[in-house]
Amino acid sequence: DKGLAVFTSGGDSQGMNAAVRACVRMAIYLGCKAYFIREGYQGMVDGGEYIQEANWASVSSIIHRGGTIIGSARCKDFRERAGRLKAANNLIQRGITNLVVIGGDGSLTGANLFRQEWSSLLEELLKDGTITEEQRKKFDVLHIVGLVGSIDNDFCGTDMTIGTDSALHRIIEAIDAISSTAYSHQRTFIMEVMGRHCGYLAISAAIATEADYLFIPEEPVPLNWQELICQKLTQERSAGQRLNIVIVAEGAMDREGNPITAEHVKKVIDDRLKHDARITVLGHVQRGGNPSAFDRILACRMGAEATLALMEATEESVPVVISLDGNQAVRVPLMECVERTQAVAKAMAERRWADAVKLRGRS
Numbered sequence: 001d002k003g004l005a006v007f008t009s010g011g012d013s014q015g016m017n018a019a020v021r022a023c024v025r026m027a028i029y030l031g032c033k034a035y036f037i038r039e040g041y042q043g044m045v046d047g048g049e050y051i052q053e054a055n056w057a058s059v060s061s062i063i064h065r066g067g068t069i070i071g072s073a074r075c076k077d078f079r080e081r082a083g084r085l086k087a088a089n090n091l092i093q094r095g096i097t098n099l100v101v102i103g104g105d106g107s108l109t110g111a112n113l114f115r116q117e118w119s120s121l122l123e124e125l126l127k128d129g130t131i132t133e134e135q136r137k138k139f140d141v142l143h144i145v146g147l148v149g150s151i152d153n154d155f156c157g158t159d160m161t162i163g164t165d166s167a168l169h170r171i172i173e174a175i176d177a178i179s180s181t182a183y184s185h186q187r188t189f190i191m192e193v194m195g196r197h198c199g200y201l202a203i204s205a206a207i208a209t210e211a212d213y214l215f216i217p218e219e220p221v222p223l224n225w226q227e228l229i230c231q232k233l234t235q236e237r238s239a240g241q242r243l244n245i246v247i248v249a250e251g252a253m254d255r256e257g258n259p260i261t262a263e264h265v266k267k268v269i270d271d272r273l274k275h276d277a278r279i280t281v282l283g284h285v286q287r288g289g290n291p292s293a294f295d296r297i298l299a300c301r302m303g304a305e306a307t308l309a310l311m312e313a314t315e316e317s318v319p320v321v322i323s324l325d326g327n328q329a330v331r332v333p334l335m336e337c338v339e340r341t342q343a344v345a346k347a348m349a350e351r352r353w354a355d356a357v358k359l360r361g362r363s
C-alpha cells in the first residue's frame with residue numbers, strides 16, 4: 001500500500017528518463033503503486049491528470065531519450081504554503097507518501113522543506129475537513145529521496161550527476177568538429193560552455209580536446225591574463241600549431257567578480273594577436289540529445305537505489321540523496337550535501353576560491 005511518485009524538476013538533463021524508468025519499475029517490482037508527476041512541482045500542485053499512475057509499459061522505450069518525458073517546470077505556487085497544501089492533498093488522495101525528486105540542489109531543498117512541513121500541512125487539511133483523521137494517521141510521514149540530474153556536475157557528495165557525461169560528449173564532439181575547420185583556416189576559436197558556477201565541463205573538455213587556454217569559475221584568473229593568453233597562443237603557433245582553442249566556462253570571472261566572457265577574450269586576441277578569432281557558444285545543445293551509455297546506466301542504478309531507499313525508510317530515517325562514490329551507488333544525507341553545495345556557491349560569490357575548491361571535494 002505504499003504509493004511512490006517520481007518527478008523531475010529544474011533544468012533537464014540527459015539520463016533523467018532512465019532514472020524515471022528505474023524508479024517506476026523497481027517500485028512495481030516491489031509491489032507498490034508508482035506514479036508520474038508531470039511538470040515537476042507545478043503538477044504536484046495542480047493534481048488531476050498531472051499525477052498519473054505508471055505501469056511497466058509506460059516507461060518502455062524511454063531509456064535512450066534525452067530530456068524528461070514527464071516534463072519539468074519552475075513553480076512559483078509551490079513556494080507558497082497554499083500551493084504546498086494543495087500538493088499535499090493531491091498526494092494524500094492518491095496514497096502517495098514516497099517521493100523521488102530528480103533535480104538540482106534547489107529542487108531537493110524544496111522537497112526537504114515539504115517533508116519537514118508535512119505534519120502541519122496534514123493538520124491544516126484535517127482542520128478544514130479536506131482529509132479525514134484516518135487519512136492523517138495513515139499518511140503521517142512523507143519520505144523523500146533525491147537524485148541529482150544536472151549537466152553541471154555541481155553537487156557536493158557525488159562523483160557524477162546524471163547528464164554530465166552526455167553533455168561532455170556533446171561538447172567534445174563540437175570542439176572536434178570546430179577544430180577541423182579551424183585547422184583549415186588557421187583560426188582561433190573561443191568556445192563558451194555551460195556549467196553555471198562550476199567549471200567541471202569546461203576543464204574536462206579542455207583536457208580531452210587539448211585546448212590551449214581555459215577560464216573556469218574555480219580558478220582565480222591572474223590579473224595579467226591578457227598577456228598570459230597571448231603568450232600561450234603565440235607559443236603554440238610558433239611551435240607549428242595551425243589553430244587555437246580557448247574554452248570559457250559560462251561562470252568564469254576575474255578577481256573583481258566581473259564575468260569573463262567569450263567576447264572579452266576575443267577582443268584581446270583580435271587587438272593583440274590579430275588572429276582570425278571566432279566565438280562558438282554551444283548553449284542548450286549541451287543539454288540535448290540522447291544520453292550516453294554512462295548516464296543511462298548511472299541513472300538506472302541510482303533510480304533503483306532511490307526506490308529501495310524509500311521502501312526501507314523508517315520514521316527516523318533522514319532523507320538521502322543517491323550518490324556515486326567510486327563505482328558504488330550509495331545513500332548520503334541529502335541536506336548535508338545541499339548545504340555543502342550551497343556553501344561552495346557562497347564561497348564563489350564571495351570569491352573565496354580556495355574554500356570553494358576544498359568544499360567541492362571530489363564532486
Ligand code: F6P
Binds near residue numbers: 011151194195196250
Ligand atoms: O544547470 C544546467 C544549466 O544548463 C546550466 O549549465 C546553465 O547555466 C543553465 O542550466 C541554463 O538554464 P536555462 O535552461 O534556464 O537557460
